[in-house]
Amino acid sequence: MVAAAQAKGVTDADILNDAQTPGDVVSAGLGPWAQRYSPLAQVNTGTVKNLVPVWAFSFGSEKQRGQEATPLIHDGKIFVTASYSRLFALDARTGKKLWKYEHRLPDGIMPCCDVVNRGAALYDHLVIFGTLDAQLLALDRDTGKVVWKEKLADYQAGYSYTAAPLIVKGMVVTGVSGGEFGVAGRVDARDAKTGRLIWTRPVCEGHMGYLNGKENGLTGTVNATWPGDLWKTCGAATWNNFTYDPQTNLIYAGTGNPAPWNSWARPGDNLYSAATVAIDADTGKIAWHYQSTPHDGWDFDGVNEFVPFDFKKDGKRIKAGAKADRNGFFYVNDRVTGKLIKAFPFVSKITWAKGIDESSGRPLYVPENRPGNPAQSADGKKGQVVYSCPSFLGGKNQQPMAYSPDTGLFYVPANEWCMDIWNEPVAYKKGAAYLGAGFTIKPLYEDYIGALRAIDPASGEIVWEYRNPAPLWGGVLVTGGGLVFAGTPEGYLKAFDAKTGKELWAFQTGSGVVAPPVTWEMDGEQYLAVVSGWGGAVPLWGGEVAKRVAYLEQGGMLWVFKLKRE
């Protein structure tokens, strides 16, 4: 019986039900909605003080840098990705290494924002993950041997892959990274068992989609919102984790900045950059889009995860989804139609727009706070510098938020920072940075940058906040025990009361935590796991903020916790 149970592969039903089955974590968002909520309550506001480490595992080697992965747990095993395109399988009870896959990366990979990976996907007997040279690999979960391998894109043109793939109806759904190199963003769906491409949907107007090898309609209309040939190197990289809603059969993908950053080069809305794009899982066609930053001029990638939830408004229950956007606004949209329901700021200072017009869904721009046109400068080389908030690292970046159906609150790992930004002329060159901008990121406040905020989506109110000196970059977990777990670059994994924000527990992991925690139940006990290892975009792009946190040490460890027996 035990052998038969262990031989069972992960099914579509397992993934759809992941949020309701606390004995495993078989998808990176703890379910296709990615609410990162677990009903487990053994570790709760009363018992969390007894939470202690059970074991820790080092990723080893001289390869450290940012560790952003969500661990997956199934059948007594943990599958966790690490920096430099590595994947480890560990015994969940002891931390013993079962196998390691270390991808051989070519020279010349071009990850913009550190050599990170945000996690794997499980399907059948496979562990599937993407690499920094833009390949997708399916490994045998028992041996770590490669079962199939597919090239997602040309790494020499600036493509890479850093997100956790999403499993939908037997398909593995992926995007691409590389928005700073003029790639063209798209969403692909492959047969998860074989890697065969089923459909591909570009997210820039003018590009052709395909379904089973046949043309499946252009995305948008050529030159409707992009001038000349710029749509061909449009950016709009789909580089963060996606979500899926079985009720609407829609995959929600966030898209990054239009390329280049210099917005004067590309008048128009530049569809479908800086947006949420909802794609029908069966047809590979765009059902709706909502563009949070039309004609982006600040690198406000709209890649933040769109989290489906049931929104209660005026006594009605609306099929909604929420997103804490890099541009500083929190959006609630109808997830069936994409129509904007509400938008409000979740950071303290926003300079680029006065607000969001809730009837049209469009931002109310402050034109003088758009970086100036270099063509109008004296020498034609540097447009007017503007001081802009938030910075391009965003009100929220890759670090995922969580939603608790118990409290009805979103828990958003936000940051308070601004930037000086200016535009410069730039031309596309394959494999070269394609920005046309210069910048310096600056802290907004002396005493904190990070702010974990409990946000009421109905009122827009910040119910509580925890302020952290360094920027928060790790993501959030919320539980039925009334706890919010989040890590800090200073090395702590912390637990807060989900209702009040009171800090109830903290543990020092030895390096910065820039990854989201997970929890599961095993042998009747509740476990937690989190990866520790400082890095990501902040030390590389963070300007004055990077200097402020330059004392932080790199690392690479997986920590596992449970309650000590009294």
Ligand SMILES: [Ca+2]
């Ligand atoms: Ca589960």
Ligand SMILES: [Ca+2]
């Ligand atoms: Ca970007």
